[in-house]
Amino acid sequence: MSLLDMVKDAGIIGAGGAGFPTHAKLASKAEYILMNGAECEPLLRVDQQLMELYPDEIIKGFEQAGRFVEAKKAIIGIKGKHKKVIAIMRERIEALQVGDFVEVKALPDIYPAGDEQVLVYELTGRVVPETGIPIQVGCVVINSETALNIYNASLGKSVTETYLTIAGDVPNRLTLKVPVGTPIMDVLKLSGIENFANYTVIDGGPMMGPVMTSLDGYITKKNKGFVILKKQHPLIRKKSITADQAKRINRATCEQCRMCTDLCPRYLLGHDMQPHKMMRAMQYKPQDAEGQQTAQLCCQCNLCELFSCPVNLYPKSANVYFKGKMAEQNLRYQRTKDEFEARPVRSHRLVPSKRLIARLGLHDFDKPAPMTDMEMNPEVVYIATRQHVGAPAASVVTVGQTVQQGQLIGKIPEDSLGAAIHASISGTVVESGNDYIAIRRA
Structure with a gap:
């Protein structure tokens, strides 16, 4: 069985939060394979600890993937x-x-270093085209x-x-490590909080993670x-x-200072993403989706909204608004060129993580969150059935059926x-519907 088939059978998806099926990525041939160990979202601590605890396994898995796509170089x-993590990984590579x-390359401590297109530029010097994906630059x-x-x-796991x-x-x-399908509330209570009436939970990192409206x-x-x-x-x-x-706040307050654009990671890579123009259109042409197609270039990193704007407005929300309008009218941004270069000012406009956290x-709250061997049962x-990009999985089990851990x-x-x-x-399978497959422990 090929590595691609093993990855596909194992149900591997992007563990960084996007959830794109990994077998689809590995189906392409590439010049470089890159490993995103940036973990640029504040407060999250998974990737660094995994590389410290399981360096050999991660390096071997990364190397196998790189050989499979016939990459000339694999860069972490x-x-x-x-x-410490860099030293461990380099020692184990040798x-x-x-x-x-x-090889391991050091990234600057900026946000969003873990953005796929920023990572490609930092590690290879190549710029992914507008609306493009990394494979387009190898x-x-x-x-x-x-x-x-x-x-x-x-x-076989x-x-x-x-x-x-x-x-x-x-x-x-x-x-910690958690079984897929565990109730979120069981995990949240490990924080030491029992009553969440006075708390709100962000699903993911504080920049891109949404506020959870339900903890169920x-x-x-x-x-x-x-x-x-x-x-x-x-x-x-x-x-x-x-x-x-x-939308109301944006229309009433934006002074067109263009800080949202000047610090936009995609604008700095040479793309035509200009949030301040979306803010202007929100004031004067809120229905003009065709004229605001550059909104589709937004990666929704939220830097404009949570850091750049000096008066706390919502540029990302303006981008999302026009993205929605474009979807309604079946419009898609068409780039006018395929070769891009980072803007010369980029190196002077990178946002340090410490400033962002402040x-x-x-x-x-920017403190260690140590790995624990606690078992959740x-x-x-x-x-x-839908926890990834693409179509939901089709159930192959029925209510009342006995299943073993790891079984399809x-x-x-x-x-x-x-x-x-x-x-x-x-x-035992106790529910097998369109949205969930529920299993009660034996």
Whole structure:
């Protein structure tokens, strides 16, 4: 069986949060394979600890993927501040005798260093075209946990668990391995908080993660962490604003200073993403989706909204608004060229992580979240059939059926992009619907 088939059968998806099926990425041939070990979202601590604890497995999985796509070079990107992790990875690369193929490069401590297109530029000097993907400049990008899952897949192990960080204004900050389908509330209570009436939870990092309106969900393969803050925290108030409220504030207040554009990561890579123009259009041409097609270039990193704007407006929301208008009218941005160069001012406009954390009001919570070997044993898991990009998995089990941990319970529909799902615990199937497959522990 080829590595591609093993990855596909194991149900591996991008573990960095996007959830794109990994077998689809590895189906291309590339000049470079890059590993995203930046973990640029504040407070999250998964990737650095995985590389420290499982360096050999991650390097081997990364090397296997790189050989499969016939890359000439495999580059691991880690922020330079993580000196211990870099030293461990470099030492193990030499010990495994793969130094001629795999290397570690230090990344600047900026946000968003982990953005796929920023990572490609920092590690190779190449700029992904507007609306493009890394393979268009000869690169395949995977995350460090994804590399670990690829190694496990080569041993016949499917993805039934994910690693995530619990952080924020909590007594206990920690990182741990959690079975897919575990109730989110069971995980959140490990923070030391029992009553969440005065708290709000961000699903993922504080920059791109959405505010959770309900805590009744279940862990998926692409969960990376939860940031728990008191409801009155300024970041929670900012992220809780509605689209209509953001639109009214934008139309009334924007002074066209263009700071949102000047610090935009995609603009600095040479793309025509200019949020200040979306803000202007919101004031004067709110229905003109055709004239605002550059909104589709927004990667929604939220830097403009949570850092750049000096008066706390909502440029990203303006981009999202026009993206929605474009979708309604079936419009798609058409780039006018295929070769791009980073703007000369880029190096002077990068946003340091420390400044970002201070601006977000998270300085007091930027502390270690150590990996724990605590085992979670949920009585019932609800495994989502759609926890990845593409079509939902099609159930291959029935209510009353006994399944073993790691057993296939949902397959990729014929001729579709998707990912398989597997039982995260051994037990009996108690629900098999369109959205979830529930298993009660034996």
